[in-house]
Amino acid sequence: MKMKMPTGLFDKLSSQLLVIELLPRPVLKVVGPLLVPLKIMPEDGRSAAKALMAPHVRDASIEFLKMAAEWMLAAKRARKRGEKVILVPFNFPSELIHAFTKARPLTSEVLTTLGVSALPGQGEDYWNVAMGLGLPDHLCSANTIELGSILSGDDLKPDAIIQSAPGGCDVNSKIHEFVAHYLDIPQFFLQKPTDDSGRGREWYGKYMKSLVAQLEEFLGEKLDEGRLRAVMEKANRCTELYYELWDLQKAVPSPVPNLFSLLIYGTRFTMWGTDAAVRTMEAMVKIGKERLAKREYPAPAEVARCLWAYTSYYYDFFGFFNWMEDKGYSHLGDGLDLFFPKLVDTASMDSMLEGIAEAAWNMPMTRQVGGESMSGSWTEDVVHAVKELGADCVIYCGHHSCKQTWSVASILRSELQKRTGTPMLMLQGDSWIKNMTPMSVLQEQIEEFISNVVAKKDGKKRKIRRRKKADGAEQSAEAEMA
């Protein structure tokens, strides 16, 4: 029998993660760091491996990789048993799917991120499949890379798609809809009323219940209260750990490694409500606490505390998260970390479903640009995080396809300045495609911003140069502005 080499993103990744699943943690701890110098991984993936296996994050990274392996391989095995694989976007609380026995969730954007960081070519071949169908090049690479792999027909095909981006992001919703039609698979909707009054939230709860009923029908399985409770209790534990990390992040210098920003929401979007997620979050908290106790920081000094307003960059973990850290630039998290989970009341089925609706309402993107005002809730969240975490600058990554955030980024910048005096750097690039803006260019811009704006922010006030007007009278720039 001839073995077929996997070509799809999911198939390739899950083959790699099989090794992670098989190796015990102590072995991984030793073997992991060897992956980089031995060059047995593709060059593109070595940067991610180097970042993940750095000594100060290694224990948490291993838990994260173990969790990712469990997440993907469980879906693969479930499919073999005839159970359903449901593709969800990142802003859907996947703990709901974990509570069913006949379904496993896979998250488009997380698959893309893992593929971009581990596979040769960083997922661009899959992007090209989508472009080859004539889809526009202003789609979001976060999901189009994974969806391109599915569209190629040579990867795991989901049994259904859940859409929770209508109301929060057009491009996410449209590409998932396209794939559902192209593959001729059912899609289920959780639309977000762009209404921040209690009324909008009330309707959202109804939409969630209606979605659960549709899923029950599709799966032929009634959601079991006991099983849901078990999942929600673990989700609650994850929530507690999230806030422990949040509190740790407030310390100066930050004891939370930059990479954890990604690992936190990587956990939120995939396995929240499972033992693996609890282990990953615990590993991060443990590292944070140890580093706080020892006052450990990778650079001689913390030069800047940076909050990222929306997404970060994911095509070069080492060049991005760890480079910042080495320079003394703490990454205090990004917009995707701002999902502020709440403890769910597990007393009854109703209270738990209400808790899931609340979690969905507060997922990143849904909560911010999916709000009544696209800039309003986003600004509130960023201002809150800036104040709580003591950020001295905000960076907007300017992912090309985020048209909703691009629409109101200027308002965010202006409000941040007004309310907190915090400067915001606006970059431009694609968070998942390296060819758009090279990492070296981004690094240069970040460095310039921090050394010229942030580092000088609290220093001596700059003298305003007086300019001569045409009539010879002098006028200050301030007076001109007024």
Next chain:
Amino acid sequence: MDEIRKLSGALETDHVRKWKAGGGKVLGYTCIATPVELVAAAGVLPYRVRALGSAQTEIADAHLSRFNCSFCRSCLQLGLDGSYDFLDGMIETNGCDHLRGMIENWKYAKGFGFFHYLRVPQIVDKDSFAFFVDELKLMRRAMSDFIGAEVDDDAVRAEIERQERIRGKLRRLYSIRERERPGLTGAEALEVFLAATASTTDVFEAELDRIIREREGHEVPAPRARLVLGGSATDEVDFVREIEDVGGLVVTDMLCFGSRAFWTRELPQQGSPEEDLARLYLGNQICPRMFDEFHKRRDFIFSAVERARADGVVLVHNKFCDIHGVDNVQLRMALEKKGVPVLQLEKEYGARADLGRIRTRVQAFLERIGDAK
């Protein structure tokens, strides 16, 4: 067509100026999901925001980004440079991310005398319908507050009927456009529609009657090919003219500045005015902002092709318009499967620089159609 051109050729037309001078109020709106009946029933002129092909965006670019659709940037430019100062307020709908961003920046930078946000569901089902009925009640209340008097059921019902009559007449005009020997061009039809969304009902209806009478016996020169134009918000008369100048006659459309705004809308069963309007608007939204309804849009364009005996379809979207950018691919695939030739165009709004390229592509498309005939 001269009167129609006067009603559609500028933002603040003589008609709008006269209306304002007589003490009339004007409210802007941006999306066909806005039930203009509620605005008109309050004695206010509903005015659909357009950019009329203006490609200037330098003020708007300080607010929106170059990753936002250029139609929205052009509208924002006109909002911020004072061209829209005749508006007394704005009704926002969650049409798409770009439109929302445009209104939000306009409001942030300049503010509106009156503002109401109408939230329109993106799925049609029982829950969404009930939500939308509530929304329309809120909108009616907002309109009453705006004019300082109750907008009563009778006024809304009368306006529903009046708008239904107008829609019927627009369909009549389209039948003249779609017939074997069309009585008007696509560019002219667009001008009529632009006038419809910037005039009071009585003035527009009189003009519409006149055009129908004039064009019933009129024939435009036979084209090289009969085309359907579909896609993003297109209020660029010059763009349509460009297609027609090279020999393609746009015999019908699938545009929100066109048939999508009136074709399928028929007076529903009588419930409360809000229930009727909810059925009318939510149940008949032929727009890719709606989900789980691709089949409606596909059938709509199939039917347009058949009805107008079209030789091909031109699907257009402005760069960065995601909803039409993706939907046009699905429509292209469905049409090609049926053997209908399709030209898919991505363009910048109003950019003269794009016209040469578009002309070449349309010419090549017409040749392709000609070869296949």
